[in-house]
Amino acid sequence: MKRSGYCNEIREHLLGEQVTLCGWVNSRRDHGGVIFIDLRDRTGLVQVVFNPERQPQVHRQAHGLRNEYVLRVCGAVVRRPAETANPKLATGQIEILAESLEVLNTAQQLPFQLDEEGVGEAIRLQYRFLDLRRGEMQRNLQFRHRVMQTVRRTLDEAGFLEVETPMLTRSTPEGARDYLVPSRVNPGQFYALPQSPQLFKQLLMIAGYDRYFQIARCFRDEDLRADRQPEFTQIDLEMSFVQCEDVMALAEGVIGAVFREALGAELSLPIPRLTYAEAMDRYGLDAPDLRNPLHLVDLTESMRQTGFKVFAQAANQAGSRGQHGMVKVLRVPGGAQLTRKQIDEYTEFVGIYGAKGLAWIKLNGPWQEDGWQSPIVKFFSDAEKEAIRTTTGAEVGDLLFFGADRASIVNESLGRLRVKLGKDLQLLQGAPFSFVWVTEFPLLDWDNESRRHVAVHHPFTAPMQEDREQLDQSGMEEQFLDKVRSQAYDLVLNGTEIGGGSIRIHDPKLQERMLALLGIGAEEAEEKFDFLLKALEYGAPPHGGLAFGLDRLVAILLGVESIRDVIAFPKTQKAGCPLTQAPSFVDPLQLRELHLRTTQVQK
């Protein structure tokens, strides 16, 4: 079963040569006389000609060929007759004059056409082995491969060791729900699949490996989205004796190499930076897309005395943990042309994020000439109108959207509205890929449901040196804890977080204090994190790292909507696999061996 090369390699330099190719019938054009076959392999297409005069035997055979039959073809590489070259094909100047043909396998009629756009995802996933034959999927997975190899090579050259960590590990509190694996030999006990290799990579630093990386599969049993799968891949790395700057510089080098080798583009460095506070203030979200020119303006100060009660109330509302009130405005240049219907749709949109309404002003002319069209403008004094005009820089023809509520609601609703307007009004400008680092995240957040603090990044993230004092002294007083920032950083690409990391806590006392703040008592910490706390007491070096979401990164670089299109065998939104029918019921015997009984009976 020899072949001389791949389809796409057949070019003019092989003219006159005998070649042998293997591949699939991409299409067949039977003229009764001459028959053309486009033969396809993962590299591309080449045209094979069956000529009844030159090779009557082979020509007769070729009548029976159908799409997706698997062939081995031998023949001479010949120049196509003038006028019949195909400039759309890389191999379009030549063709193979078939001299022998072997049908290695036949194929049934396909459940969908491989060259058709817009085929439903359900059928694509059910026949994923056919879907993956399509050029787009071949391109996606080959691109993903290129990214992974670039990462491996770059990190290897930077002195990183690739170390594997367990897939069967222990369940820990905090974070997402675990996928559990019952232990046959330990009745009633379970492993958990890792949500990330976080603790293991810290142990590797403590073990002195200095620089670790892994392209690691991670598992989280949570509800899915277009950019979330139950199992996903992280480019996970950790370094010893470093500070934030070192990790970020290293990460920029990796991304730069990916740009160069996978995309053939040059990444402009350094990547700009924003603090979390700046990002929230200006964009309302912690993952802003800087290609979008819109931004939020804080009006809280100038609205404290306003006669518009909704605004005044929000502007004067005190509180901690994002509960304090706020008035912000989003200026849409030229937005006065939006229709009432469109504005209603945006009002409905911000409702998703808890906004009770969406106040607006259309600037059809100067306010002095009654040029402001709005249900609320009558409540504002001249001074307030002037304050709105000057702080937003609004001009005639603009539209202003207002948010007045708790800070968390104002920021999220206007922040999301900014993103939606950017898309709807096609405002994005600049380079196609826009990176930004977001730094100085808060260390802790308050979870109202469980009435306790939770780690914004994770429980092993170090606080910023400057804020360390507040953490030590404040006890459980929330107004102080809110102000503590962490040495954490996220890398954002086009408005999506594609990576994040932090400097970790290497002081066992601080780590215990941190767990206590999260409501994990000494006893529970001892039980769940004993190995980490102990390890920290045996010469743990300062260390930190970061993880990239490989699926998201590849999806954005390729411009595809869903990470399912860059994963060979993804799962559906209900975490099922239409190809293998996983998950499935199992033989009761298997359950018995595992000491399990389920409450769900097979129908």
Added chain:
RNA sequence: GGGGGUGUAGUUCAGUCGGUUAGAACGCCGGCCUGUCAAGCCGGAGGUCGCGGGUUCGAGCCCCGUCGCUCCCGCCA
């Protein structure tokens, strides 16, 4: 857990106000055809309208339930 969208031929879709035999394109099958590459021309086959129930003289269409797929909220350190 909640909200939106969707399900009709192998595929992508249309299907009017509830009314005769559910259509189109592509694909598939057969025939013709010697330079196509979205080949062309002629002919043909192909339907559990997701599933179950209800309303009605009559349901692809209306109602109830259910399942799948999808987008979002919650959730995802």
